[in-house]
Amino acid sequence: MKKIITILSLFAVVISCKEKVKKEENNVIVEKEPIAVTEVMEDGVIYEANIRQYSPEGTFNAFTKDIPVLKKLGVKVIWVMPINPISKIKRKATDGQFTSDIKDEEERKKYLGSYYSVSDYKAINPEFGTFDDFKNMVTTAHDNGILVIVDWVPNHTGWDHPWITDHPEYYTQNEQGEIIDPINPETGESWGWTDVADLNYDNEEMRKEMISDMKFWVEKADIDGFRMDVAHKVPVDFFNTAIKEMKTVKPVFMLAEAEQPDLLQNGFDMQYGWEVHHIFNEIAKGEANVTKFDDYMVKLDTILEADDINMNFVTNHDENSWNGTLLERMPNNKEVFTALTYLMPGMPLIYSGQEYDMAHRLRFFEKDTIPKTKGEYFALLEKLGELKNSNSALNGGKKAANYTRIQTSKNEAVLAFKREKNSETVYFIANLTDIEQNVTVSITGDFTDYISSTDFNINEEKSLTLAPWEYHILTAK
Structure with a gap:
């Protein structure tokens, strides 16, 4: 893999890291060094924040109180699920019906809709709090050395977004001139995302408006980048333009919900490790063996550049809500696969509630909450995060540490x-x-066996006995 870094982008990052941010505290100007984005990529853990379900209150303010807790887990990037208002027209309930079809008013109120049905790109979902609450959350994260990226939905909007009536030409339309929901290009049939309207990227004015709305959050709320929802369904050249525009404001960190190398070549820093996630699940169930993981690592070496980053995970909001909890998918072995997400090249993800060993599927369209009792799994994540933050042998960013398969x-x-x-x-x-x-x-x-903090002697000529799913992380004594 050959490293591709332009002199211009490197210069911009270096300059940005040397500039100081001035903040007024008790009428005293305090100068702070901004967070170095490239360093975060090397040794950071990313945390997916489901604000609605993170606390009983479901607010930015409730989440902000726990940012120091996340720092102890080694978190250096917070990915906040969509913060925008949710459309009321064609709002979905848990069983897939529209809330407008529910006659009982109290029952209808339970359903808050999908975060990914956005009614206004430049506004805050009032159930989470205010714009100032959000800015305070970003500031608190920065004070703790943590970047904040926002989940952005560029492929579609909700049905009561102003563009629906003001600019219908911004949307994909059928032969009758009717705006349609997203379709599968291979079959011509709907994906079933009927609560959203498909955007038309052939329209240049829509592209300009989208970039302007994204840039708004970088400028006005000082966010550090975006996680792009269904990035593989949006033209790559749009992202190339949009990311260059945002970088005129500040360095940004970009995560694509895709496994698509050309996105990484056009401004994105990190992609989803979907394939290896599925390999984890298959091995955990005995449906595949280590050879499949080895083949995947060889494949990565051929299709990715040296500065491309994989996000590695055992769960996320989609997996938890729709495909099952870790207790369901990895009842006896989640620890070893969790450790692997930290030890292999890339950046590990923690999803809201995962740190508390959450054993239920969070509801997607209505209010729920995560547990908050720390146990052995929390302690494991804390220890893994500390190693990831402190040991350059686990660097996984633009200057990743070497990976060498050891024969057994x-x-x-x-x-x-x-x-x-x-x-x-x-x-x-x-x-x-x-x-x-x-x-x-x-x-x-x-x-030293890092997890148990005990001495560990190994000799290649002597047999080692490993219990089912047993693992060891070995560091220098």
């Missing part, structure tokens, strides 16, 4: 690899089966 006597069952950078080395050894494995691993030396 049972490569199909046991995964072993080495990460190294700046004279630091970390080893990962894991039995990814539900059967005890006696195996030799091509590593010799005395190490």
Whole structure:
């Protein structure tokens, strides 16, 4: 993989990191260094914030109180699910019907709609609080060394967005001139997203308005970038233009909800690791073995550039609500796959409630809340976050640490690899089966088992016994 960084973009990042931000506190001007975006990419953990469900209040203010807690988990990027008002026209309920079809008024009030049915790109969803509340959340995150990116929905809007009546030409229309919901280009049939209207990217004026609305949040709320919903359904050249425009304001961090290398070549920093997520699920259920993971890592090396970043995850809002909790999908082995998301190249994701070992599917269209009791899994994430933040051997950004597969006597069952950078080395050894494995691993030396903080001696000529799903993270003594 060859690294592609333009001199101009590198210069902009360096200059931005040297400029100081002035903040008035008690009538005293305090100068602060802005967060270095490129450094965050190397050693950060990303947290997906579901504001509605994060707390009983479901507000920005309630979430802001816990930002120091997230910092302890190693979080350096907060991805906030859509913050915009939700359309009332064609608003969906949990069973898929429109709320307008529900006759009981009290029952109808329960359904708050999908975050991804936006009625106004430049406004705040009132259920979360005010614009000032949101700005305070961003400021608090910055004070804790954390970037904030906002979930943006560029592919479609809700049916009561002003563009529907003011600019119907901004939308895809059928032969009768009627605005339609998004369709599957292969079949010509609706995806079933009937609560939203499909935007027409052939319209240049719409593109300009979209970029203006995105830039508004960078300028007025000082956000640090965007997570782009269904990025693979929006023309790549639009993102190229939009990201260049936002970078005239400040350096931005861009995450694509896609696994598409040309997006990374056109301004995005990080993509979803969808394929490896599904591989995790298959191995966890015994439907695949380590060979599939190895093949994936070889594939990444051929299709991605050295400065491209994968977001690695065991859950997110879609997976939790629609495909099952970690208890359902990984009842006996979530710890080993969670650790793998931190140890492999890329940036690990924590979804709201995951840190508290949430064992239920969060409702998507109505109010719910996550648990807040810390347990062993919280402690594991805290420890993994500390290692990710502090050890350059786990760097996963534009200057990622090396990844080397280590041979074992049972490569199909046991995964072993080495990460190294700046004279630091970390080893990962894991039995990814539900059967005890006696195996030799091509590593010799005395190490510290990072999770248990105990001495760990390994010799490539001696057999190592690994219980089902047992793993070890080895660091220098």
